[in-house]
Amino acid sequence: MGKKLEGIQRMLVIINKLKERQRYVPREELEEYVRLRMEERDATPVDIRTIQRDFKDIEDLFGICIRFDKKRNGYYINEEDSLINEQYERLLLNFDLLNALDKTSNLHTYVLAEHHRPSDTECLPALIKAIKFSHPVAFDYIYVREEGRMRNKKVLPHYLKEDQQRWYLLAYDNNVLKIFNVDCIRNLRIYYEETFKRDMDIDVNDLFKDSYGIWNQPDIPIENIELSYSALDGRFLKSVPLHHSQTIIADNETEFRITLRLRITNDFVMALLARSSSLTVIKPLHLRERVRKVYEKALQRNA
The missing domain is CATH 3.30.70 (Alpha-Beta Plaits)
Structure with a gap:
């Protein structure tokens, strides 16, 4: 299994454990839980130091702060500092990579994954990071309805939305909010040296409440x-x-x-x-x- 995939799976395993009803998770319990879950995926064994390094990556990538309470002797998610909202909750619960089956894993012998699960999820972590830190992104976009014509785009990413087992990027393209199928994104680049002010007034739920799925056309009554x-x-x-x-x-x-x-x-x-x-x-x-x-x-x- 690739190290990048292992790292993402491990981070999500940690988050899922800390989001259980048990508020504070002892160091030994967390280490054992992560070890068993990663062992199921035939992943590289990890120790508490690796897990602690993952905490920093989790904060950078998801905006979720994990702290240790000495009095209660356990790790917990600092909800006050966390940027968790409904979109990130759904993202974490449905993240495709958490259930990804690596070709070298023996999980396929007893877990039957859907054949049509989206495969181009490699850029999801980068898109999340760009959204969190308000960095513009550029990519080549494939227009399926135009016989696969490819165009270069530079956009301001705002949200990721999942619909019918596909991920979509909601981003401003020349001041117009548009939807991009993540499966059609190629050669993603993040402009780390640039930032923009994210429009937090967008009501994403309201945006799609009168539509079926991801297709929102205000001109249709x-x-x-x-x-x-x-x-x-x-x-x-x-x-x-x-x-x-x-x-x-x-x-x-x-x-x-x-x-x-x-x-x-x-x-x-x-x-x-x-x-x-x-x-x-x-x-x-x-x-x-x-x-x-x-x-x-x-x-x-x-x-």
Whole structure:
């Protein structure tokens, strides 16, 4: 396993341990926990000195300060100094590298990782650091919808957001807030000699609350949507709602009907098609027509 990957995994193991209900973790307990977790990954054995060096990297990379309380004889996360917020909490809980399976590890013999997990996560730590310390970044960006055309970008990074197992960078490009798929970023460079004032007034949750996934287009109106499904599909949609605005208006043996309020983007239409064997679009009519045309073209291709 590469040393860089080992280091990131070890840091996240430390954070997860210190974020448990136990407020103060004794030195021996932390060392044993990290040793066992890294042993599971066939990683290099570590001692308390290595772990203590990781504390500095954790503070630099994540803004999480780890301290030792002599009276309580344990390490703890200093919440007052920490920059933890909802975005960093989610980042730490879902960080792909924590569960990354190295080719040399025997974890694959009993852990079945998803084949489509994003692979280009190497630049995530660098992007986090650039965001934390307000450094501009530059990179070559692949435009998939333009037949793979690549353009150079220099942007002001503000947030990282995960959606459907992909990471996205929210950054200002020429004073316009844009979204970049991290998978499409190449040759990332950080301008350490430059800084900018980060816009802390951006309400990220509000930015996407009326959209499905990461696609936010203010020019697309927010609409009331009504959908009908079979009772069987309804069970799945109750456990994993399409959108936070989902409201159940009928739930019986013959029908499961819901209403939603959001922008009808391509991503949303694709989500509808993914579970459409029993789908009936009640309203709006233009969405019903859009779904019908997709199936018409599919029938023509597969006739």
